[in-house]
Amino acid sequence: MAATLKRMDVQRAAEDLRRRTLGGIPRALDRFIYLASTRDYNTGLYYHDGLASQFSADVACEALANCHRETFHELIAAPVKELVDQMQGYMASSQSRPQDFVAVWKGLEPYRVAVPVETDPFSAEFLFSNFKVALAIVEERLQKSPRSIQGA
Amino acid sequence: MIQLILFLALGVGLLVLLFFLARRTESRAEGGAQALVQARQALNSLQTGLLPAGLVERVFAQDDWGFVSSKAGAGVQRLFLRERKRIALSWVAQVRRQVLSLKDFHSGQSRFYARLDVRTEIGLALSFASLLILCRVLQATFYVRGPYAAPRMVGFAITAAAKVCTVFERSLAFLPRTPAEVLRPNSPGPHVAA
Numbered sequence: 109m110a111a112t113l114k115r116m117d118v119q120r121a122a123e124d125l126r127r128r129t130l131g132g133i134p135r136a137l138d139r140f141i142y143l144a145s146t147r148d149y150n151t152g153l154y155y156h157d158g159l160a161s162q163f164s165a166d167v168a169c170e171a172l173a174n175c176h177r178e179t180f181h182e183l184i185a186a187p188v189k190e191l192v193d194q195m196q197g198y199m200a201s202s203q204s205r206p207q208d209f210v211a212v213w214k215g216l217e218p219y220r221v222a223v224p225v226e227t228d229p230f231s232a233e234f235l236f237s238n239f240k241v242a243l244a245i246v247e248e249r250l251q252k253s254p255r256s257i258q259g260a
Numbered sequence: 261m262i263q264l265i266l267f268l269a270l271g272v273g274l275l276v277l278l279f280f281l282a283r284r285t286e287s288r289a290e291g292g293a294q295a296l297v298q299a300r301q302a303l304n305s306l307q308t309g310l311l312p313a314g315l316v317e318r319v320f321a322q323d324d325w326g327f328v329s330s331k332a333g334a335g336v337q338r339l340f341l342r343e344r345k346r347i348a349l350s351w352v353a354q355v356r357r358q359v360l361s362l363k364d365f366h367s368g369q370s371r372f373y374a375r376l377d378v379r380t381e382i383g384l385a386l387s388f389a390s391l392l393i394l395c396r397v398l399q400a401t402f403y404v405r406g407p408y409a410a411p412r413m414v415g416f417a418i419t420a421a422a423k424v425c426t427v428f429e430r431s432l433a434f435l436p437r438t439p440a441e442v443l444r445p446n447s448p449g450p451h452v453a454a
Binding site: 248 | 315331335343344
């Protein structure tokens with residue numbers, strides 16, 4: 109009974125999260141990075157102030173984890189073309205210079221720590237591979253016409 | 261003389277048989293918990309990580325190559341083909357590994373937990389054999405001709421693997437799907453057949 113009630117709370121919290129916070133983030137890549145950033149590196153638990161006060165920290169954590177998994181699968185299903193567009197959009201919305209962004213993403217591969225816990229290793233490897241290709245395309249475009257990319 | 265050769269051949273044959281019988285590891289029901297968990301993990305990995313239609317379609321989708329070949333330079337094209345080939349090889353290797361794990365479990369432990377009729381047993385044995393051969397052929401094809409060389413064979417492999425999974429799903433139905441389910445308060449939990 110308690111488990112069922114908790115599951116319903118998690119669903120309501122996830123709905124709330126999708127409508128309010130995530131509703132304002134149109135690109136899956138941005139949502140993915142944002143959701144990964146709500147997770148504690150040491151404990152692997154997600155935290156969101158608003159959701160935790162409205163529901164409970166436990167429920168908020170599960171709702172965030174569910175949305176993170178959803179976004180991950182959305183990215184897995186995206187063609188390379190879409191990933192390139194998303195990466196350009198994300199890069200343009202970040203405060204860093206495109207050249208620095210590409211260098212950091214190529215060097216540090218920050219997306220590797222952004223996957224949800226218990227992700228199937230093959231799915232993760234596939235997404236990393238697609239990110240690598242998308243980044244190479246973005247870099248190539250940047251070398252050809254830096255201005256068009258910066259304005260994306 | 262012919263009789264002596266026949267007796268010698270028979271003796272050698274019996275010795276070989278004894279050797280293989282002695283080498284067979286004894287399967288014990290009480291030592292099978294680890295094997296059960298591994299089988300469940302292999303099944304989960306196949307069903308949720310390696311065989312979902314959406315994921316496999318994406319991996320072998322030609323439109324990605326169409327986009328890269330028309331919009332990117334030669335260097336990126338090479339990178340894409342190298343990456344996709346690596347992913348395709350990794351996919352088929354992992355499918356093969358999980359199928360082998362299920363096969364090992366089946367030949368060593370499953371008789372303690374599931375009673376399969378002879379027809380299902382034979383069907384399963386054939387599925388295992390064909391699937392493992394198919395995986396080897398796919399590996400060779402991807403290696404030599406790249407990730408887009410055998411879309412129909414990939415389809416056959418998925419269908420065969422899904423069949424094997426369905427049989428195992430029935431055999432392992434009493435086990436929770438993930439380790440986390442064991443800890444959930446309302447989970448039925450594992451109740452291994454006596």
